[in-house]
Amino acid sequence: MFTIPGPGKYVREVELVKEIGAYVRSFGNSALMIGGKTALSVVESTITASLEKEGIENQGFVWYGGECSWSKVEELRTIVQDRKPEVLVAVGGGKAIDTVKAVAFAENLPLLAVPTIAATCAPATPIAIMYDDEGTFIEISHRSKAPNVVLVDTKVISAAPYRFLAAGIGDTLAKWFESSASVQKSQPTALNQSAVRLAEGLYQLLLEKGPSAIETIKQGNVDQAVNDVIDSIILISGSVSGYGGDDCRTAAAHAIYSGLTIFPEVHNTYHGEIVAFGILSQLVLEGKSEETIRELIAYYQKVELPYTLADMAITELSPEDWDRLGVVTVGIEDMDNMPFAVTPEMVVKAIQGADEIGRKVNQP
Structure with a gap:
């Protein structure tokens, strides 16, 4: 018997994003943030300040590509291999987080998930729902990593539609x-x-x-x-x-x-x-x-x-x-x-x- 019941750790607090640097430090000294455009814009300044406070090297903020597709995963893998972060941070909704879960699996990197909306269980599962580049469903993939930590900031989520x-x-x-x-x-x-x-x-x-x-x-x-x-x-x-x-x-x-x-x-x-x-x-x-x-x-x-x-x-x-x-x-x-x-x-x-x-x- 083998099962992956969920993420390694789940934390829900108001203004939790302010503390993300401390959680990243548990896994490495540099981080690359990947997520949705709106999601990244909401938390970028807060994450930047938190990483700086903890002395974590900020490898940047990258848009995930708009669809959870294998072509986007490969594009992101190229970026990851170039920048060589020690930790990946997935930011956004289900498609963005699933995409980064697939990247983290392929690159064998620690993963923190920061959902900015509560619309799916994607942040807490080890699978990724894959689509083609036009948004049509393709498959449920197990080539995906369950996040090491899920950080749920209720202030961020309550501000979303x-x-x-x-x-x-x-x-x-x-x-x-x-x-x-x-x-x-x-x-x-x-x-x-x-x-x-x-x-x-x-x-x-x-x-x-x-x-x-x-x-x-x-x-x-x-x-x-x-x-x-x-x-x-x-x-x-x-x-x-x-x-x-x-x-x-x-x-x-x-x-x-x-x-x-x-x-x-x-x-x-x-x-x-x-x-x-x-x-x-x-x-x-x-x-x-x-x-x-x-x-x-x-x-x-x-x-x-x-x-x-x-x-x-x-x-x-x-x-x-x-x-x-x-x-x-x-x-x-x-x-x-x-x-x-x-x-x-x-x-x-x-x-x-x-x-x-x-x-x-x-x-x-």
Whole structure:
């Protein structure tokens, strides 16, 4: 048995970025920061001051490239090999952090993750979700390093648009629906059963605290509900995958997310937002009642998650588009984790069914 349950250390505090130099010093004397453009601009001056205070050589701030793709990973490896930092610092959202996780794995370097939004569990997992340079999903890669330390600055996260936190809630809700489906194909063990119970607890916590956390973040504030939701999205959600391993992986909701990324119009919708719609589609696929789906949509309305295709800017698909979506989606490895065989036709009917229920909810 082998599992990587999560990062080596997780720290969440207000204005934590001010202390990053001390955490870097535990692993080396020079650091290169790689991340998103906006994310780097938010923390660059603070990180610079902290590194200087600790006597850490600052190797610079580099944009990750805009997509978590293998070509971007190779470009960044060239920069790393040229500058020779002793520590890498990943800054930003899921794609930026996953990209640097792949670079750190390839270059065998210590890695600190500084998420500037709480939108996915990427900072706390050992896998990277890879895309092509245009943003279409390619694979889930294990050529990725779990961060040695995750540093969560709640002041930074609370200053980000609340939509990111809503997307994180969507992504984390999927842990319960997908793990409870995928575990059915496996023999019960202490690890996978614990993972499913953890996922169910996450689901209940988000139902209880999610709407309050969104309202608090909208006001630019942080309270215990916000802290709990952030920890759930980043750390505890990642731990479900860490403990459950291949028995509790992503399933139809994420496969449908990946399938929908073939349409360029959806690329302005965040990962967790698309996954949230994928959950509704998975419930249709599983034959759940319309009442059950409507109950979840009622929660989506409270936290502002999409529940129709139009909410994600998909307004019209041709028969050829639907056919391609079905074929692509069943080809995603996540779909293999469902406890029954899924055909392209089943996927199309599930997505159309979820969209129809969502549109009926909107009718007066």
